[in-house]
Amino acid sequence: MRRHPRNGLDRTLALALSAAILFIVANSFPFLSFEMKGQVTQTTLVSGAIDLYQQGKAELAVLVLLTIVLAPLCQILLLLYVLVPLRWNKVPWQLPDAFRLLRHTQPWSMMEVFMIGILVAIVKLMDMANIVPGLALWSFVLLMLVLTGAVASFEPEAVWERLEKRS
Amino acid sequence: MGAAGEALVSAAPGTALAAGCATCHDCGLLARLPGHGAHGARCSRCGAELHLRKPRSLERTWALVIAAALCYIPANVLPVMMVTSLGQVQSDTIMSGVIYFLVSGMWPLALIIFIASIFVPMLKLGMLTFLLISVHRGSNWRPVERTRMYRITEAIGRWSMVDIFSISILVALVRLGNLATIEAGPGAVFFGAVVVSTMLAAEAFDPRLIWDRSETRST
Numbered sequence: 001m002r003r004h005p006r007n008g009l010d011r012t013l014a015l016a017l018s019a020a021i022l023f024i025v026a027n028s029f030p031f032l033s034f035e036m037k038g039q040v041t042q043t044t045l046v047s048g049a050i051d052l053y054q055q056g057k058a059e060l061a062v063l064v065l066l067t068i069v070l071a072p073l074c075q076i077l078l079l080l081y082v083l084v085p086l087r088w089n090k091v092p093w094q095l096p097d098a099f100r101l102l103r104h105t106q107p108w109s110m111m112e113v114f115m116i117g118i119l120v121a122i123v124k125l126m127d128m129a130n131i132v133p134g135l136a137l138w139s140f141v142l143l144m145l146v147l148t149g150a151v152a153s154f155e156p157e158a159v160w161e162r163l164e165k166r167s
Numbered sequence: 168m169g170a171a172g173e174a175l176v177s178a179a180p181g182t183a184l185a186a187g188c189a190t191c192h193d194c195g196l197l198a199r200l201p202g203h204g205a206h207g208a209r210c211s212r213c214g215a216e217l218h219l220r221k222p223r224s225l226e227r228t229w230a231l232v233i234a235a236a237l238c239y240i241p242a243n244v245l246p247v248m249m250v251t252s253l254g255q256v257q258s259d260t261i262m263s264g265v266i267y268f269l270v271s272g273m274w275p276l277a278l279i280i281f282i283a284s285i286f287v288p289m290l291k292l293g294m295l296t297f298l299l300i301s302v303h304r305g306s307n308w309r310p311v312e313r314t315r316m317y318r319i320t321e322a323i324g325r326w327s328m329v330d331i332f333s334i335s336i337l338v339a340l341v342r343l344g345n346l347a348t349i350e351a352g353p354g355a356v357f358f359g360a361v362v363v364s365t366m367l368a369a370e371a372f373d374p375r376l377i378w379d380r381s382e383t384r385s386t
Contacts, residue, residue, distance in 0.1 A: 034340040041340055043274065048335030055338070057351045063359050064335045067328060096213030100193050107366060110325050110332075116279065117332025123268075123276055131340070156194060160212065 009158055015150035016079040022143035024075055027069070030134035032118070034125070045069065045136055071109035078102045081149055086159065088147055089166075091161055099156050106151065111144040186380070188217050221373040225299060231368035232295050238360040239288060245354035248334050252347040260354060261285060261330060283329040285360070291365050293373065294320045302376045310377050317374045325365045331359055 032040040037161050053061035085092040122131050190197050191210040197346035200208050261284045268277035293375045296317050334351050341349045
């Protein structure tokens, strides 16, 4: 516990902006490619969720989509929604609700767990085929680090303090 | 006096509860409740509803723990993954996945899957059940350790998703038509339900209940 926030909000804002860029890259480029006997299957980050849905496992598709795409996206958007107006000394609309949503989203963002899942899948297929990581995979790794940093450095107390100083 | 307050008025002196105060679940502001234990009070800073303790914490945690325990059985018995290659279908359960890695000499991965998919859910269900029973019995046995145990249940649940993520990747990568395809099995759906309900159970439990009972007992 600390009485005064240690980090400025600017650092969190910088990290959140980088996370937004990395998120776009991670979702628009090939994630993993699978090469076997000349046949190539290319996947993106959301391919797994789409295929699960097509196999009639909609619950799993939603769970995967939520934990690796929607929750991180929600975190990035909420951080930007709060921090960008504050940078120019404006109070975002419905600020407390944004905080609440951010707090409830956090446990459902599971990018680091997904990394282990990738590792397990790659090892399973290693003997069978050639797995080639794509650009999206690398930006996903960076996104995980940057977003974790942004969320960890974000202290709602700092925002409350700034607001109380204003009024 | 509200129903929630009535059950808890025997609080130890020196706690926020005894002083009629509650910290806001959302912004952390310590606020004085207008009527002791009154319902519908709102935080003056962020507007969230204030509660002395999470409402109906024990009932909700029990319900979710029982739901998770029920789903845990089909999650382990039913196949989580079906591999079709050259017309032959091979079904894998969670345990057979662990054994596969063990037999092929990749014991670190066997260990990861075993811990994430079998050990962590069992540990989490066991710990939550233990915490629930200890709170019901008004136990004042080692509250610090029990609080630490709660923190562990909160932190480890997410790691059980490893198997589901690896299945989702395999499903997307291996689609070689007649040669080989991979499909998620019904066990995976139950397993997902176990992960989600144990995560919600940990969220529903209020660790302050551990201290309420032990503080009333010791004074």
